[in-house]
Amino acid sequence: MGRYILKRVGYMLVTFYVVITLTFLSMKMLPGTPFKFANRLTPEQLNQLKHYYGLDQPIPVQYLHYLWNMLHGDLGGSFQYGMQPVTEFLLQRFPISMELGIESMIFGTVLGIVLGIISGIYRGKFLDWGTVTLTVLFISIPSFIFAAILQYFFSVKIQLFPVIGWDSPMTHVLPVISIGVGVMASIARFMRTEMVEVLNQDYIVTAQAKGLSTVAVIYKHAIRNAMIPIVTVIGPMTAAVVTGSLVIENIFAIPGIGSQFIDAIVTNDYPMIMGTTELYAALFIVTILIVDILYGVIDPRIRVSGGKSS
Amino acid sequence: MSHLLEINNLSVKFHIFGGTVQAVRGISLNLNKGETLAIVGESGSGKSVTSKAIMGLIPSPPGEIATGDILFEGNDLVKYSKKQLQKIRGKEISMIFQDPMTALNPTMKIGKQIMEGLIKHQGMTKHDAKKRAIELLQLVGIPNPEKRVDEYPHQFSGGMRQRVVIAIALACNPKILIADEPTTALDVTIQAQILDLMRDLQKKTGTAIILITHDLGVVANLAQRVAVMYGGKIVETGTLDEIFYNPKHPYTWGLLSSMPKLHAKTDKLLAIPGTPPDLSNPPKGCPFAPRCPYAMKVCTDHMPEYTEMSSTQRTACWLLDERAPKVEPPATIGVGGSNND
Numbered sequence: 001m002g003r004y005i006l007k008r009v010g011y012m013l014v015t016f017y018v019v020i021t022l023t024f025l026s027m028k029m030l031p032g033t034p035f036k037f038a039n040r041l042t043p044e045q046l047n048q049l050k051h052y053y054g055l056d057q058p059i060p061v062q063y064l065h066y067l068w069n070m071l072h073g074d075l076g077g078s079f080q081y082g083m084q085p086v087t088e089f090l091l092q093r094f095p096i097s098m099e100l101g102i103e104s105m106i107f108g109t110v111l112g113i114v115l116g117i118i119s120g121i122y123r124g125k126f127l128d129w130g131t132v133t134l135t136v137l138f139i140s141i142p143s144f145i146f147a148a149i150l151q152y153f154f155s156v157k158i159q160l161f162p163v164i165g166w167d168s169p170m171t172h173v174l175p176v177i178s179i180g181v182g183v184m185a186s187i188a189r190f191m192r193t194e195m196v197e198v199l200n201q202d203y204i205v206t207a208q209a210k211g212l213s214t215v216a217v218i219y220k221h222a223i224r225n226a227m228i229p230i231v232t233v234i235g236p237m238t239a240a241v242v243t244g245s246l247v248i249e250n251i252f253a254i255p256g257i258g259s260q261f262i263d264a265i266v267t268n269d270y271p272m273i274m275g276t277t278e279l280y281a282a283l284f285i286v287t288i289l290i291v292d293i294l295y296g297v298i299d300p301r302i303r304v305s306g307g308k309s310s
Numbered sequence: 311m312s313h314l315l316e317i318n319n320l321s322v323k324f325h326i327f328g329g330t331v332q333a334v335r336g337i338s339l340n341l342n343k344g345e346t347l348a349i350v351g352e353s354g355s356g357k358s359v360t361s362k363a364i365m366g367l368i369p370s371p372p373g374e375i376a377t378g379d380i381l382f383e384g385n386d387l388v389k390y391s392k393k394q395l396q397k398i399r400g401k402e403i404s405m406i407f408q409d410p411m412t413a414l415n416p417t418m419k420i421g422k423q424i425m426e427g428l429i430k431h432q433g434m435t436k437h438d439a440k441k442r443a444i445e446l447l448q449l450v451g452i453p454n455p456e457k458r459v460d461e462y463p464h465q466f467s468g469g470m471r472q473r474v475v476i477a478i479a480l481a482c483n484p485k486i487l488i489a490d491e492p493t494t495a496l497d498v499t500i501q502a503q504i505l506d507l508m509r510d511l512q513k514k515t516g517t518a519i520i521l522i523t524h525d526l527g528v529v530a531n532l533a534q535r536v537a538v539m540y541g542g543k544i545v546e547t548g549t550l551d552e553i554f555y556n557p558k559h560p561y562t563w564g565l566l567s568s569m570p571k572l573h574a575k576t577d578k579l580l581a582i583p584g585t586p587p588d589l590s591n592p593p594k595g596c597p598f599a600p601r602c603p604y605a606m607k608v609c610t611d612h613m614p615e616y617t618e619m620s621s622t623q624r625t626a627c628w629l630l631d632e633r634a635p636k637v638e639p640p641a642t643i644g645v646g647g648s649n650n651d
């Protein structure tokens with residue numbers, strides 16, 4: 001197991017390095033400059049600025065320079081914020097996005113699994129029909145429309161929750177629900193499919209033939225097996241939710257990393273773009289590693305010890 | 311009256327999109343304590359549905375037991391509630407399944423899968439149940455049971471898994487064991503081992519076995535009595551000797567002549583030309599009529615009644631009517647080796 005993880009971490013680092021390099025190169029191909037009024041500057045002024053930010057050096061030099069600094073924990077300074085360190089921004093804003101993402105994932109996953117199980121058990125009956133309708137609805141409504149509706153009813157009309165902000169627990173409710181229902185719908189659909197499939201397996205009949213009660217058959221034999229594949233979608237989904245919540249962050253004025261990222265791209269704030277992308281990539285890669293390890297833990301067939309079987 | 315299991319006029323239907331499948335059409339059977347009854351017939355003849363009906367495991371919907379009763383020690387299982395059936399299953403009547411690769415829960419240790427029944431039916435503690443599980447593994451011939459009890463199904467070969475399935479079924483000393491094609495999914499050499507094991511275990515435990523198979527070789531190995539099933543009906547029943555040496559039904563003849571002689575591995579049942587009837591639109595008369603070389607006009611219109619050939623043999627065929635022409639069984643019926651007495 002230890003060796004396996006070590007190997008995986010090795011691959012992870014390679015993947016990460018490739019991502020850095022590709023981002024660096026593609027960023028160099030972005031049109032425009034980081035300077036707001038570039039067309040009004042004299043060539044001299046432009047050169048001075050480029051020199052100041054190290055953009056006059058050949059690209060390979062810039063690249064190596066960036067890597068070297070990165071190894072020392074320095075992601076550079078933001079062009080738009082007077083060279084304030086990018087890491088500072090990330091450290092300040094990323095935890096907020098992470099919090100929003102994880103809370104939404106927990107909300108959506110728990111509800112989604114429960115709904116999926118119920119739907120799968122009562123396949124073809126009223127409860128299933130209701131759940132399926134609900135999930136189709138929630139998957140097709142974009143989260144920002146849902147957010148606006150929630151805001152209108154719960155904040156403006158009955159004033160139960162604050163309209164915007166991110167401080168007291170009350171401010172978390174609407175953004176988390178806005179993102180979470182989509183997660184819930186996807187997980188519920190996935191879980192339902194798995195549940196239906198597992199309930200058709202021979203070993204369910206074996207369990208029934210032992211005389212176990214319906215509850216025991218479903219709880220001990222069906223749910224666990226149906227949940228294993230869920231792990232594989234939860235990981236990437238978490239990463240997607242954390243990195244993809246920028247619209248919701250905008251609507252609820254949440255000072256997360258998403259809005260920062262948009263700004264950085266619009267203004268060609270190279271170090272900020274790099275830093276954010278790297279963070280997203282790291283999050284994704286680590287999530288996938290965790291999923292793989294977790295998968296091995298819960299599914300004995302894949303348990304990664306020495307790969308012995310007979 | 312004193313049969314361990316008595317099935318009377320059992321019909322099972324499945325109401326599916328576009329019609330009703332009459333999988334089992336009024337069969338009657340009985341099983342005595344400690345004996346082995348084989349149900350033979352081609353795939354689709356209703357064997358598995360019959361065994362699921364006995365277990366109370368017909369999925370409903372779409373399934374339904376339309377008529378008949380299943381008397382276990384005199385009590386009608388058809389009338390039992392779900393709770394009552396759960397007390398019978400695994401305790402009084404158990405089942406082993408065709409495919410050992412899929413019959414075990416892949417994420418549960420096999421010990422635990424054996425223990426579940428013991429804990430449920432015999433109120434054992436986990437500790438005692440585990441001890442018993444190890445004994446059972448030993449009983450079904452799994453080497454090193456103390457270690458293997460904590461392993462998962464994927465660590466066992468197909469034959470070993472079928473032994474585990476048998477251990478699960480025998481855990482609570484059931485009075486009846488239903489084995490639905492227990493060797494069909496296994497290699498030929500493993501098949502023989504599993505059949506030997508079943509014979510041994512029956513000697514030790516006295517469990518009555520309903521052996522479901524399409525393979526007459528397996529039947530000859532294990533059964534004392536045989537019921538031949540076709541198109542949802544039982545067309546002939548008799549003792550092993552009667553079915554092998556004095557069969558009266560043309561379908562039984564067909565099965566026997568298509569039995570591989572010696573070790574020739576031919577495709578068993580293809581020897582009877584044609585296909586079984588469509589049970590969503592079952593024939594009015596004898597289900598075998600479209601394939602029967604001796605079919606007469608009456609066969610397609612009317613289902614033949616049973617003719618009692620002996621106190622143990624019953625056959626449903628118009629050829630046994632006194633007005634029918636006399637027909638000799640084909641010479642191709644070879645019976646598991648020489649039969650020249």
Ligand SMILES: Nc1ncnc2c1ncn2[C@@H]1O[C@H](COP(=O)(O)OP(=O)(O)O)[C@@H](O)[C@H]1O
Binds near residue numbers: 332353357589
């Ligand atoms: N759950 C079900 N739904 C619909 N039809 C079924 C179902 N189970 C069995 N049948 C039908 O019942 C008939 C008998 O099947 P089965 O008992 O499995 O045959 P055998 O075991 O003899 O091969 C087949 O025509 C099959 O299609």
Ligand code: SF4
Binds near residue numbers: 561602605609
């Ligand atoms: S009843 Fe007629 S069709 Fe059926 S087996 Fe007998 S002879 Fe053949």
Ligand SMILES: [Mg+2]
Binds near residue numbers: 354357359490491
């Ligand atoms: Mg079958």
